[in-house]
Amino acid sequence: MTRRILTHPVLDAIDDTAMISFTYNDKEYQGLRNESLAAALLANGIRTLRLHEESGTPRGIYCNIGHCFECRVTVNGQQGARACLTPVQEGMVVTSGEKLLTTVKDWRSQNE
Numbered sequence: 001m002t003r004r005i006l007t008h009p010v011l012d013a014i015d016d017t018a019m020i021s022f023t024y025n026d027k028e029y030q031g032l033r034n035e036s037l038a039a040a041l042l043a044n045g046i047r048t049l050r051l052h053e054e055s056g057t058p059r060g061i062y063c064n065i066g067h068c069f070e071c072r073v074t075v076n077g078q079q080g081a082r083a084c085l086t087p088v089q090e091g092m093v094v095t096s097g098e099k100l101l102t103t104v105k106d107w108r109s110q111n112e
Contacts, residue, residue: 003043008036009065010085022092031088038064038071038083041094048086049073050096 007013018033024041031040038061041049049071052101062070064084071083074095083094 003045004032004035004039008039020088020090022088022090022094024094025096033090034087035085036084036093037073037075037081037088037092040088041083048096 004016012034014095016032020028021028022031022037022040023029024044024046029040029044029046031037031043035043038049041047042061047060047063050059050073052059053069059070061084062068064071065083066082069082072080073083075081075086076093
């Protein structure tokens with residue numbers, strides 16, 4: 001039984017023979033070239049992608065179509081990437097657990 005999503009309504013069809021390596025929280029994983037980062041993480045058994053900014057509760061993939069922003073991670077140093085819409089690439093560095101800006105108050109405190 002595979003955990004992989006091989007077709008996606010936004011991304012092209014996935015070549016299930018093209019494995020690549022990427023890191024998530026300093027650990028190396030394998031994914032299929034151009035599958036979504038969310039699919040690659042789920043296929044590797046990772047369900048929690050970040051913690052809620054205020055409550056600290058686990059967050060992961062919810063809608064899987066880019067509407068809810070629950071799957072935000074940092075990709076190659078860029079905060080706020082939605083894992084469900086980001087194609088995984090060779091050597092990609094992904095991290096989670098960082099507090100992402102969510103309110104005007106957060107933005108204002110960092111920009112004053």
